[in-house]
Amino acid sequence: MTLPIIAYGDPVLRKVGEDIDKDYPNLKELISNMWETMYNASGVGLAAPQIGLPIRLFVVDTTPFSDDEDLTKEEQKQLNGFKQVFINAHIEEESGEEWLFNEGCLSIPDIREDVNRKERIKINYLDDTFKEHVEIYDGLLARVIQHEYDHIEGILFTDKLSSLKKRLLKGRLANISKGKINVDYRMRFPNQKKGR
Incomplete structure (x- = not known):
């Protein structure tokens, strides 16, 4: 089932997610609904807060990035078919050089900005069978995971922009929260006027 994606401005996007256990209802x-919702919106990642749940759960499928001709063959291979559920994830370490990449977000449609992130992460998480993993990821794969991980920490990519950029985007962000935007997937807007 495709779920509505929560738009910028909703308080759930600012909550630090709670750990869950096997018995989560x-x-x-x-998880199945999150995959369907993400694919329906042409995303490569989706975190539970983006569907209104303040829990430590996100899904990532970087396959759409794997045909980017600017990437090396090794990077394309790493991204192709990478599909993973992350439960109770905790980044243990971020390392390497910071690098800029243009990011967007399903909760903040039509806004894309260059964001600085470290090139490598070490992350501890449980998969959908609750098996524990400690993995090191780098490059674009690490970035997608960092972006989704930020969601379960109550952080949005726009928080990482300069204060000038934030001021320039203020009106557009306000419009998103009011539903004054055209998107081709279901969304829930926190400040939309009723009866329109």
Whole structure:
């Protein structure tokens, strides 16, 4: 089932997610709905806060990035078919040089900005069978994971922009929260006037 994606301005996007256990209600169905919602919106990642749940859960599928001709063959191979559920994730370490990449977000449609992130992460998480993993990821794969991880920490990519950029985007962000935007997937807007 495709779920509405929560738009910028909703308080749930600012909450630090809670850890969950195997007995979280309808977890299998929730994960399935998150995949469907993400693919329907042409995303490469989706975090539970983006569907209104302040829990430590996100999904990532970087396959759409794997045909980018600017990437090396090795990077394309790393991204192709990478599909993973992250439960109770905690980044243990970020390392390497910071690098800029143009990011967008399903909760903040039509806004893309260059964001600085470290090139490598070490992350501890549980998969959808609750098996524990400690992995090191780098490059674009690390960036997608960092972006989704920020969601379960109550952080948005716009928080990482300069104060000037934030001021320039203020009106557009306000319009998103009011639903004054055209998107081709279901969204829920926190400040939309009723009866319009």
